[in-house]
Amino acid sequence: MIVSLRNLVDCWSEVVRSREEASGPVLLFVALDDCDAIATAMSVMALLKADLVRxxxxxxxxxxxxxxxxxxxxxxxxxxxxxxxxxxxRVDLEKLLSLETVEDEALKVFVLDSCRPFHLNNIESTRVQLFDDALQPVDQSSLPLCGYEDAYGFVEVEMEDESAGSDVEAEDDVVFGSDIEYESDANEVDGTNDRSKKRHSSRKKEKTKKRARQNVEVDSDMRHRAYDYYSSCHVATPSALVCYLLSMDLKKENPTLLWLATVGIADHFIFGKSTNESYEESASLLKGQLERFYNEQEAQTGSKQYENNSQSLSSSLDAEEVIQHVDEPRLELLRHWNLFDAVLYSTYMCSKLSTWRQTGRRRVLEFLATLGIPIRVAQQRWQHLSRESRNVLEDPSLETTLGRLGLNDFHRDGFVKTKGGYKASVSAVDVVLAVASTLEVDNPEGRHNVPGENVWESLFWKAYDILGAGLGDVTLERGMDLASRMQMLLVQVGGQVIDQRAFVSSGTFRYAVLRDGQYQEAVRHPLVITRLAHFLMDALEAQGEKPKPFVIIAPLTEKSTWLAVAVTRASTYNDFGLRFRTAAAKNGTKIVDHGFCPHIVEVADGQETEFVRFLHDVMG
Amino acid sequence: MFGSVAADLVRELKNSKWLLPFNESSLRTIAIETRSIMEMITSTVSQFREKLDQPEVLATVMVFHRSVQRNKRCVLAYLYKRLERMRRMRWEYSSINFAELSNNLSMHERDYLSKYNRLLGEYCESVGLDLTAELQPPKDLYIEVRVLKDCGSILTDSGTVNLKSGTAHFLPRVDVEHLVRQGALEHVI
Known part of the structure; x- marks a missing residue:
């Protein structure tokens, strides 16, 4: 069942309500590989804590x-x-969890997932409740019939026109064959071969055949509709934002939850899950909320950010921490680095100016000259940079000057957390980067431990601590260090791939195979690879290439398999999940889902080149 | 040198956080040493009965006397500290762990502990409250904990809790306080 935004509160009361037979805890299952998931988990936990629910x-x-x-x-x-x-x-939860066998019949499963489309069985099931970001409940009749897909939302369908025809015929034959069988049976039983009867039966046969063909056509039409439905893969509103909306409906919103929501939308922005428009829309919504929170205080203290008195707020955020909305330059980790490095290694600047090349470096210097900041000053740590230099970056009139360098949308909406008296501040985007790199890379050498289950879990809790850490906390700083190292690596590897033309452009998509040893060990994890793919896509587009989806295949050394990650622009559907499966079904490659995204899969070792070849065929 | 064994005894206690096995041999050595010093004192006094006001004699007796005092003080400190630790452990870890602990106790200590236990038990019963359950007044009734070591399932007032490592739980403080103190769970603040 789908729960629309209007019914959030009712649904929530169902989550926390204790039933006669069960007054135990609420179980929260959190996806491990996702910053938005951690932020959401934190907000949900805060809401449950407020109700004193285990x-x-x-x-x-x-x-x-x-x-x-x-x-x-x-x-x-x-x-x-x-x-x-x-x-x-996106998977059939009733089947996957075998819900029928769970003793407690009334146990319901609530799903807060930004992955779309929903599995049709989940929509029909009464025991699965899906939180949706739409205001109106979805019109059930507009959805295709379920039953054509497997538990993982895979619809087997022959691709495109010529094969679609053969599909129909093949099924037709089957129907025909069974018809004959039935008839001969009848003959045997009757023991007669009356001519009229035969004629009659042959006419009947014709009729059934016709109806069968119609049926098959309808059937294949429905099948295609189901296929289309499942290939409309996209990512909806971040779960953390949905959770914030829920807290608003419950009248329990506070700055901490707001911060988590900003982290959620920043996560979707960084990993290319949301379009610019949807990001701006969510950001403006949160900005409005921000003003609501801090207006009272401004009235009280007169000073805007640094002296706030949050006595009036029932907030668990540290009393001195304040969230601000800013027009942020698109330089990752700026606040934890120096300006020069941040410009050099920002994926945005990099893709526009190709900063890994000598010419690109020159353009960076040109950029700094445009800003009027000397190199020596730019190489100081951000905290030591003078206020005037900082203000230059936030100057809205900069846009026109930067337009000449091709940097059109240099600023974007951002959220920053500052602490009074303490000069450092942290932006939501940087937190996302810190959390994401902590989730994947364990120790500072950038080399991953052999992942036993416990390693993943300890990394998860480490990342969780970073998200919950206050400003100036050591864990946060450590995360930022790691993030900056990963950022440098990302740009280096990206530059390498482009300069060596290590990618293949083929038909409707591009792909790169990062073979062993050639590239850094650390670029082996889905989140980094996703960012790398987005970076490559942007960079190639900036160089005047046609925009195409990008597939990266990299070895997963610890499992000796290959990781295939496909990214598309957020404005188009990422249906690579289905395409991967179709390709694998065609040549018998073994693929396994990695994590929860359909477009990230593991390919068995030795079959990766085959797999790519078949992927070509599938893409047609 | 006089008093070195006694000093070692105290040092040993200081360097360990747990209760080490009762060091009976050292105590006996100290007792023998003390007795020999006492003999020296008496012999010195009887030998120099007429010259007792001489400073060199006085100094000798004084040094012997101080050594005795020091030995006594060290031993008392040792015994007292052990008692203190025993009591603290009783409060912190409840009585369950005492089976393994009792190997490290002397006979008198064991006796003391069992009597102490009985007294505490009687008192708690008469008051109708387990005083050892919470040492500090809790800030919240519920706490958030993260499981560091697998604890299996535990039975609480509100049902079974499956404490599997790598999970986090939000539950009444009393149910898991002892596990937090043992270090199997981490209290997330």
Missing amino acids: YEVVPVVDLGQLADRFKEMAKPAEPRSAVFINCGA
Whole structure:
């Protein structure tokens, strides 16, 4: 069932309500590989804490583990309900979790997932509740019939016109054959071969055949509709934002939850999950909320940001921490680096100016000259930069000057957390980067430990701590260090791929295979690779190439498989999940989902080149 | 040198956080040493009965006497500190852990502890409150904990809780306070 934004509160009361047979905890299953998921989990936990409801948080790596953990946790604990955060909306949960076998019949599963489309069985099921970001409930009749897909939302369909025809015929034959069989049976039983009867039966046969063909046509039409439905893969509003809307409906919103929502939207922005427009829309919504929170205080203290008195707020955010909306330059980690490096390694600047090349470096210097900041000053740490130099960056009149360098949308909406007295500040985007790199890379050498389950979990909690850390906290700083190292690596590897033309442009998409040893060890994880692919897409587009989806295939050394990650522009559907499966079905490649995104899969070792070849065919 | 064994005894106690096995041999050595010093004092006094006001004699007796005092003080400190630790452990870890602990206790200590336990038990019963459950007044009734070591399932007032490592829980403080103190759970603030 789909829960629209209007019914959030009713649905929430169902989540926390204790039933007669179950007054246990609320189980929260959180996707491990996603910053938005962590932010959402944090907000949900805050809401549950406010109600003094027991909960248990279980980080999960993939769907298989989700099912295992669900069975393990659901049985003895008599939970009130289970909430899945950023996992599970696209698969048939009833089947995957085998909900019928769960003893507690009334146990419901609530899914807060930004992945679309929903699995049709989930929409029909009464025990699965899907939080949606639409105001109106979805018109059920407009959805295709379910039953054509498997539990993972894969519809088998022959691609395009010529094969679609053959599909129909093949099925037709089957119907025909069964018809004959039936008839000969009838003959045997009757023991007669009356001519009229035969004629009659042959006419009947014709009729059935016709109807069957019609049926098959309708059937294949429905099948195609289902296929189209499942290939409309996109990412909706960040779950953290949905959660914030929920808290507003519950009248429990506070700056902490607001901050988590900004982190959620920043996550979608960084990883190319949301379009610029939808990002701006969410940002302006949160900006409005921000003004609501701090207006009272401004009236009280007169000073805008640094002396706030949050006595009047029921906020668990540190009393001195204030969130501000700013027009942020698109330089990642600026506040934790120096201006020069931030410009050199920002993915935005890099893709526009190709800063990894000598000419690009010159253009960076030109850029700094345009700003009027000497190099020596720019190489100081950001905190030591004078206020005038900082203000130059935020000057709105800069846009016209930068237009000459091709930097048209240099600023974007951003959110920054500052602390009174303490000069450092942290932006939502930087937090996302810190959390994302902590989720993937364990120790500072950039080399990952062999991932036992516990390693992932400890990384998850480390990342969780970073998200929850106050300003000036050591964990936060460490995360930022790691993030800046990853950022440098990303740009280096990206530049390498472009300069060596290590990617192949083919038909409707481009792909690159990052072979062993050639590239840095650290670029082996889905989040980094996703960012790399987006970076490559931007950079190639800036060089005047046609925009195309990008597929990156990189080795997963610890599992000795290959990771295939496909990204598209957020404005188009990313249907690579289905395409991967179709390609794999065609040549028998073994692929396994990695994490919860359909467009990130693991390919068995030795089959990666084959797989790409078949992917070509599928793309047609 | 006089008093070195005693000093070692105290040092040993200071360097460990746990209760080490009762060091009976050292105590006996100290007792023997003390007795020999006492003999020296008496022999010195009887030998120099007429010259007791001489400073060199007085100094000798004084040094011997101080050594005795020091030994006594060290031993008392040792015994007292052990008692203190025993009591603290009783409060912090409840009585369950005492089976393994009792190997490290002397006979008298064991006796003391069992009597102390009984007294505490009687008192708690008469008041109708387990005083050892919470040492500090809790800020919240519920706490958030993260599981560091697998604890299996535990049974609480509000149902079973499956404490699997890598998960986090929000639950009444009393249910898991002892596990937090043992270090199997981490209290997230």
